[in-house]
Amino acid sequence: MGNKxxxxxxxxxxxxxxxxxxxxxxxxxxxxxGSTVTAKxxxxxxxxxxxxxxxxxxxxxxxxxxxxxxVGFDLDLAQEVCDRNGWKLVKxxxxxxxxxxxxxxxxxxxxxxxxxxxxxxxxxxxxxxxxDNSQVVVVPEDSDxxxxxxxxxKIVIVQNDSSALAAFTGDDATEENKELADSFKDLQQVADxxxxxxxxxxxxxxAVCMDIGVAQYQLAQRxxxxxxxxxxxxxxxxxxxxxxxxxxxRDQVQKTLNEMEEDGTFDQIAEKWGLTDSVCLxxxxxxxxxxxxxxxxxxxxxxxxxxxxxxxAKGNSGSFGQRCLSICGxxxxxxxxxxxxxxxxxxxxxxxxxLVTFVxxxxxxxxxxxxxIFISILRGTPLMLxxxxxxxxxxxxxxxxxxxxxxxxxxxxxxxxxxAAYFAEIFRSGxxxxxxxxxxxxxxxxxxxxxxxxxxxxxxxxxxxxxxxxNEVITLVKDTSLAYAIxxxxxxxxxxxxxxxxxxxxxxxVAGLFYYIFNALVAAVMARLEKKLSYFE
Amino acid sequence: MSDMLFKASHLKKSFGETEVxxxxxxxxxxxxxxxxxxxxxxxxxxxxxxxxxxETMDGGSLEYEGKYAVRDEGGKAVYASGDELRKIRQSFxxxxxxxxxxxxxxxxxxxxxxxxLTQKRxxxxxxxxxxxxxxxxxxxxxxxxxxxxxxxxxxxRVAIARxxxxxxxxxxxxxxxxxxxxxxxxxILRVLKDLAKEKMTMVIVTHEIQFAxxxxxxxxxxxxxxIIEQGRPQDVIDHPANQRTRDFxxxxxx
Ligand SMILES: Nc1ncnc2c1ncn2[C@@H]1O[C@H](COP(=O)(O)OP(=O)(O)OP(=O)(O)O)[C@@H](O)[C@H]1O
Ligand SMILES: [Mg+2]
Numbered sequence: 001m002g003n004k005x006x007x008x009x010x011x012x013x014x015x016x017x018x019x020x021x022x023x024x025x026x027x028x029x030x031x032x033x034g035s036t037v038t039a040k041x042x043x044x045x046x047x048x049x050x051x052x053x054x055x056x057x058x059x060x061x062x063x064x065x066x067x068x069x070x071v072g073f074d075l076d077l078a079q080e081v082c083d084r085n086g087w088k089l090v091k092x093x094x095x096x097x098x099x100x101x102x103x104x105x106x107x108x109x110x111x112x113x114x115x116x117x118x119x120x121x122x123x124x125x126x127x128x129x130x131x132d133n134s135q136v137v138v139v140p141e142d143s144d145x146x147x148x149x150x151x152x153x154k155i156v157i158v159q160n161d162s163s164a165l166a167a168f169t170g171d172d173a174t175e176e177n178k179e180l181a182d183s184f185k186d187l188q189q190v191a192d193x194x195x196x197x198x199x200x201x202x203x204x205x206x207a208v209c210m211d212i213g214v215a216q217y218q219l220a221q222r223x224x225x226x227x228x229x230x231x232x233x234x235x236x237x238x239x240x241x242x243x244x245x246x247x248x249x250r251d252q253v254q255k256t257l258n259e260m261e262e263d264g265t266f267d268q269i270a271e272k273w274g275l276t277d278s279v280c281l282x283x284x285x286x287x288x289x290x291x292x293x294x295x296x297x298x299x300x301x302x303x304x305x306x307x308x309x310x311x312x313a314k315g316n317s318g319s320f321g322q323r324c325l326s327i328c329g330x331x332x333x334x335x336x337x338x339x340x341x342x343x344x345x346x347x348x349x350x351x352x353x354x355l356v357t358f359v360x361x362x363x364x365x366x367x368x369x370x371x372x373i374f375i376s377i378l379r380g381t382p383l384m385l386x387x388x389x390x391x392x393x394x395x396x397x398x399x400x401x402x403x404x405x406x407x408x409x410x411x412x413x414x415x416x417x418x419x420a421a422y423f424a425e426i427f428r429s430g431x432x433x434x435x436x437x438x439x440x441x442x443x444x445x446x447x448x449x450x451x452x453x454x455x456x457x458x459x460x461x462x463x464x465x466x467x468x469x470x471n472e473v474i475t476l477v478k479d480t481s482l483a484y485a486i487x488x489x490x491x492x493x494x495x496x497x498x499x500x501x502x503x504x505x506x507x508x509x510v511a512g513l514f515y516y517i518f519n520a521l522v523a524a525v526m527a528r529l530e531k532k533l534s535y536f537e
Numbered sequence: 538m539s540d541m542l543f544k545a546s547h548l549k550k551s552f553g554e555t556e557v558x559x560x561x562x563x564x565x566x567x568x569x570x571x572x573x574x575x576x577x578x579x580x581x582x583x584x585x586x587x588x589x590x591x592e593t594m595d596g597g598s599l600e601y602e603g604k605y606a607v608r609d610e611g612g613k614a615v616y617a618s619g620d621e622l623r624k625i626r627q628s629f630x631x632x633x634x635x636x637x638x639x640x641x642x643x644x645x646x647x648x649x650x651x652x653x654l655t656q657k658r659x660x661x662x663x664x665x666x667x668x669x670x671x672x673x674x675x676x677x678x679x680x681x682x683x684x685x686x687x688x689x690x691x692x693x694r695v696a697i698a699r700x701x702x703x704x705x706x707x708x709x710x711x712x713x714x715x716x717x718x719x720x721x722x723x724x725i726l727r728v729l730k731d732l733a734k735e736k737m738t739m740v741i742v743t744h745e746i747q748f749a750x751x752x753x754x755x756x757x758x759x760x761x762x763x764i765i766e767q768g769r770p771q772d773v774i775d776h777p778a779n780q781r782t783r784d785f786x787x788x789x790x791x
Contacts, residue, residue, distance in 0.1 A: 084579040108626065224624070435637075437633060437635060437637035438639065440591050440633075440637065440638060441637035441638075441639070442639075443590075443626075444589055444591065444626070444629075445650070445651035445655065445656060445699070445703065446626045446627055447650075447655060448623075448655075451655070455650065455654065456639055460640065460641055460642045463641075535641075535683065536640045536641045536683045536684070536685055537640055537685035
């Protein structure tokens with residue numbers, strides 16, 4: 001999944017959240033959750049575009065191949081459906097956490113991406129299930145884990161908001177699976193499966209739980225380095241999710257799919273992607289649609305399909321104030337992590353920046369160049385990339401086995417060196433702007449180089465750099481959310497997970513408010529400092 | 538070795554291709570006041586900067602109290618060790634045209650800074666001395682003012698007091714009044730005259746001809762990186778021998 005995209009998406013989310021806040025809050029459903037604005041009839045005609053939203057890091061269903069093309073089983077199916085209807089297919093990769101926003105805003109026509117129906121029956125208008133999928137556990141080939149019970153005391157990884165996660169901790173998780181999850185040392189969430197395998201490679205986790213189709217694909221890709229446990233965690237089904245109420249389009253797609261099943265095209269495509277054992281359209285094409293079943297049983301007290309609504313409703317229950325409080329409480333845990341990143345980064349990056357400035361201004365050409373290259377790389381590449389390098393680098397380059405704490409340490413190191421580079425350039429220009437006469441006067445008065453810097457240059461530099469440093473500090477407040485890149489759970493990550501769980505934008509708005517207040521405080525403190533330094537000109 | 542307090546011999550300095558100082562020899566005896574006159578761009582400031590070690594000279598030698606700061610070795614200027622230069626720096630002071638006070642310290646702290654830091658003297662003792670110096674330059678009431686709160690003339694007085702606080706043997710002044718209004722100029726010149734009476738050794742670059750005439754034991758006239766003429770003010774200023782000196786003086790008195 002493209003990291004830059006992700007950042008852009010998150011900013012977009014924040015922006016949208018702020019924009020929609022007022023109208024949206026009034027419109028919050030008071031009773032049952034998930035009943036977002038109902039789509040009008042949106043049947044397509046020949047020549048129309050058909051936009052499929054998918055997570056580009058979910059092979060074999062949808063992913064980016066070596067040539068940068070988006071390919072996969074689901075995308076092949078979508079292409080065939082489009083060809084038969086005369087539609088133009090647009091493959092739109094999305095940030096999985098933002099899928100509902102994408103769908104409800106009309107950016108995409110459907111989510112077609114190994115999309116688990118179980119537990120979400122009520123949130124979308126579904127096709128019939130076309131893949132029967134199970135959750136399995138993958139471990140390194142040489143691992144001593146043989147059965148699910150061997151996972152006790154181990155660190156297990158799942159993808160954010162994945163079926164595997166739901167199977168362990170979701171409301172409709174079986175007691176068995178919940179107990180199993182409790183026996184783990186830790187159940188960690190990562191953004192994608194690549195990250196999951198890297199974590200396993202570096203010894204930070206012992207097992208990864210994922211969909212069987214994904215597991216088969218990953219095992220084939222990683223030739224013999226891993227194996228799958230025979231015992232399965234759970235089984236579930238994939239469907240195509242349309243905006244709730246968009247029956248016209250769903251029916252068009254379903255009809256075409258059924259035709260493809262009847263003439264064998266569907267099975268051909270399944271075979272191409274090695275999914276012959278998983279597909280189940282032949283058995284389900286005549287079934288009732290899941291959402292209609294759910295609707296008809298919505299009033300019935302205990303139906304398994306109502307659990308999706310129950311999950312969604314949980315986030316939306318209670319009064320507006322209670323909901324706000326509950327979200328604040330959940331975000332509060334992340335806020336501590338955000339504060340830790342912020343203060344530790346400042347604590348380390350400011351002195352480190354000064355050190356880099358010294359090296360940059362050293363008399364030795366070699367040192368000058370080292371500092372220049374350091375600054376240019378750190379300012380010239382995305383912070384997110386730097387975080388990934390710091391986090392995975394030691395394991396990949398030196399085969400180091402890293403402790404559980406490394407994730408947090410890597411965040412602090414990554415942020416500190418990145419900000420040090422920016423501070424170094426700010427300090428350097430601050431020093432250059434102190435008039436040469438100051439140094440000369442100090443020199444004639446017999447001050448050493450060190451004394452000149454400490455007593456004459458440094459105090460004047462500090463005053464000069466206050467405005468640009470303030471800018472950086474404010475940026476840092478917002479940048480803390482990038483710790484998400486290496487799945488370090490800070491406030492924004494939590495906000496997005498709540499959004500994904502509750503299908504409701506309010507957490508983003510609350511998080512935005514937290515950042516805003518945080519920054520207002522930062523700005524006030526910096527203004528005070530500047531005022532304190534205004535005793536001289 | 539000479540008995541001169543300061544001696545610059547055959548000083549040469551170029552900036553790239555331009556030879557700014559061609560061959561400058563100046564000696565200053567204990568208690569002497571020497572004024573340097575000359576047209577703009579003739580190298581007066583560059584000479585002071587070489588003499589105060591702010592600029593590295595290319596050729597010639599430099600002595601303070603008989604100790605070499607710079608030796609002439611086969612036409613090349615060779616500097617003494619860092620330690621020796623640090624000692625030599627204690628024997629001279631420099632007052633800049635634009636003061637160069639430290640803006641983040643009060644007038645008093647500007648004066649006290651170096652004696653406390655570099656001479657490791659007792660802070661209380663230095664404070665008392667600094668107050669005496671401030672009184673001497675007429676600013677005892679501005680001890681706690683920051684440079685930004687002082688007028689140009691007041692700043693220059695603090696700068697002079699700052700140089701004096703180091704107890705230097707000789708003080709160089711580079712156009713100490715040319716950034717000031719005429720009324721303020723008179724005040725600074727009075728301070729310099731008082732110093733001359735106390736037998737402070739001084740080298741003053743100035744465009745104030747009358748002042749140079751009154752205060753100086755000797756006047757040096759520079760043009761194009763050379764010394765054209767030097768001697769008693771009655772001779773060089775009242776009866777210049779050289780045509781260039783005459784032209785320059787006429788220009789100033791016109
Ligand atoms: N750092 C430098 N780099 C290059 N050229 C310089 C530098 N400093 C001075 N010069 C040149 O050296 C020459 C002498 O300059 P200097 O400042 O010594 O003259 P001055 O006699 O003090 O003049 P003024 O009366 O205007 O102060 C000028 O031509 C000037 O442009
Ligand atoms: Mg000059």
